[in-house]
Amino acid sequence: MEQEKLEEKALELFRQQDFRIKEKDEGLYKAVKDDTELEIRILSSEKYSMEEASELIQAGEKVFVDEGLEELKEGVGNDVSVLEEASDREYSMPSYERIGDIVVISELDDVSEDEAVEAVLEHNPGLDSILLKEENLSGEFRVGGYRKLYGDKTETVHREHGVELKVDPTEMFFSEREGTERKRIFTTVDKNDEVLVMFAGAAPFPVTIAKHSKASVTGVEKNPEAVKYAEENIRRNNVADKVQMIQGDVREICPELGKFDHVLMPSPTNALEFLGEALNCVKSGGKLVVYSVSDKEDLYRPVIEKVGEEASREGLKVDVLKRRVVADFSPSKRKVAVEFRVEE
Ligand SMILES: C[S@@+](CC[C@H](N)C(=O)[O-])C[C@H]1O[C@@H](n2cnc3c(N)ncnc32)[C@H](O)[C@@H]1O
Numbered sequence: 001m002e003q004e005k006l007e008e009k010a011l012e013l014f015r016q017q018d019f020r021i022k023e024k025d026e027g028l029y030k031a032v033k034d035d036t037e038l039e040i041r042i043l044s045s046e047k048y049s050m051e052e053a054s055e056l057i058q059a060g061e062k063v064f065v066d067e068g069l070e071e072l073k074e075g076v077g078n079d080v081s082v083l084e085e086a087s088d089r090e091y092s093m094p095s096y097e098r099i100g101d102i103v104v105i106s107e108l109d110d111v112s113e114d115e116a117v118e119a120v121l122e123h124n125p126g127l128d129s130i131l132l133k134e135e136n137l138s139g140e141f142r143v144g145g146y147r148k149l150y151g152d153k154t155e156t157v158h159r160e161h162g163v164e165l166k167v168d169p170t171e172m173f174f175s176e177r178e179g180t181e182r183k184r185i186f187t188t189v190d191k192n193d194e195v196l197v198m199f200a201g202a203a204p205f206p207v208t209i210a211k212h213s214k215a216s217v218t219g220v221e222k223n224p225e226a227v228k229y230a231e232e233n234i235r236r237n238n239v240a241d242k243v244q245m246i247q248g249d250v251r252e253i254c255p256e257l258g259k260f261d262h263v264l265m266p267s268p269t270n271a272l273e274f275l276g277e278a279l280n281c282v283k284s285g286g287k288l289v290v291y292s293v294s295d296k297e298d299l300y301r302p303v304i305e306k307v308g309e310e311a312s313r314e315g316l317k318v319d320v321l322k323r324r325v326v327a328d329f330s331p332s333k334r335k336v337a338v339e340f341r342v343e344e
Contacts, residue, residue, distance in 0.1 A: 001066040001083070003027065003044040009083050010042045010064035013123055017098065027056075034183065035162040038062050041078075045069045064125075081125035093119050099176050100156030101128040104146070104169055108132070117150050128153040131169065141223040142173040142269065161186070163211050163237050167202050172226035174202055178266075181326045181337065185289070186212040189262060196220070196260040196281050198250045198274065199267035203230035203243065210239035218260070219245045220253045250274055259283040268293045268326075268335045272303070275310040279318075282342040287321065289339050293329050303338045317343045 001009075011021050011029065019031040019038075027047075031038045041061040043053045045068020053069055054076055063080040065072055073080045094116045096105045103120050111119070113132070120130055129151030137144045146154070146169065155168040160179045167174040186209045189195060193215040197205045200219030207230075210217050221227050227247040234243050246253050254277040263281050265271035268291040271278075275290070282288050292303045300323045311318040321339040329335050 001044050003047040006044040006066055007042045016123060034160055043069055096120060097176050098124060099169060100158040102156045103127055103130045105132045113149055146170050161208055163207050165204050166229055166232050172202050172223055177327045182208045189213045189215045193261040195262040197264045201226050203233045205264060205266055206243045207233050207237050207239055210242040211237055217243045220250050222249050250277055254281050261286045264289045266291050272306050275307060279311055279314050279316055279342060284344040286342055287339055288342050289337055291337050293333050294336050296332055296334050299336050300338055307340055
């Protein structure tokens with residue numbers, strides 16, 4: 001394949017995953033997303049011989065070649081992906097989310113299963129498996145029903161903001177799409193703050209906050225499987241001295257925990273049912289972050305009113321500090337976050 005065409009194809013894969021691309025040298029690029037920086041070397045067999053190509057490749061570079069240089073896969077110690085000429089054809093693409101080395105397809109969008117698998121593999125070299133969501137997230141634990149379309153693994157390690165999160169979407173809730181929100185939160189936590197994360201799941205918020213601040217974090221989660229992964233994530237990211245996970249119902253656990261500078265409620269579908277417990281865990285002058293699902297025409301009013309009512313019932317005063325849309329929930333609904341200052 002022509003060098004230019006191969007570069008276009010390889011770089012498109014990174015652009016689709018929101019990487020920013022910078023050219024460094026001929027055929028060498030830097031791809032940056034959050035805390036991830038990749039060196040990408042692209043080598044076409046029309047331009048380089050095997051010998052020239054192996055001489056150019058440096059340790060740590062992610063390499064893309066065409067079929068003519070396929071043997072480099074065995075010859076160099078780098079991660080080498082082969083892009084095929086035949087894959088030039090246009091694919092219809094289903095809606096999907098990539099979590100580590102697993103892709104979860106949420107909607108086939110009129111694409112056949114075979115076509116979906118081919119299209120996803122073409123755009124995501126090195127995948128372990130592809131899961132099709134057949135039942136929506138449901139129940140208290142917010143877990144969906146999945147069928148394997150490709151590969152066998154359901155467990156993977158997702159990397160974002162300098163942390164590694166081991167998750168299994170068939171056992172617990174995890175969404176890659178909320179990574180930006182996790183970043184927003186850790187940038188607002190002060191050095192020695194005490195933070196409570198209700199509905200902590202596999203601990204993406206606790207681990208990310210602890211990794212990027214000196215704060216101490218307590219996570220509470222009811223799903224025992226999610227807590228097992230949370231414990232592993234705490235160890236994996238060396239934050240055991242700053243994070244403790246408690247398995248149980250926030251309704252029973254939180255009243256025993258005392259008061260915190262920040263209380264987060266990252267469970268948009270049911271957080272509003274637990275406002276009493278949450279408000280009573282915030283130190284006077286501290287912050288409560290409430291997540292909710294709202295109609296896109298009326299994003300914040302219902303949350304602000306509900307928190308206001310609940311605060312007066314508890315004899316507390318709340319002021320809105322910030323509000324934002326976190327992600328889409330459905331065509332007409334959005335996940336939103338509203339931050340409140342809580343005072344006695
Ligand atoms: C939408 S998920 C969010 C998980 C995690 N915060 C994340 O961002 O990946 C909501 C989580 O709340 C947990 N949960 C639901 N009701 C709970 C309760 N009463 N007490 C503790 N955890 C609960 C669920 O098991 C689920 O893991």
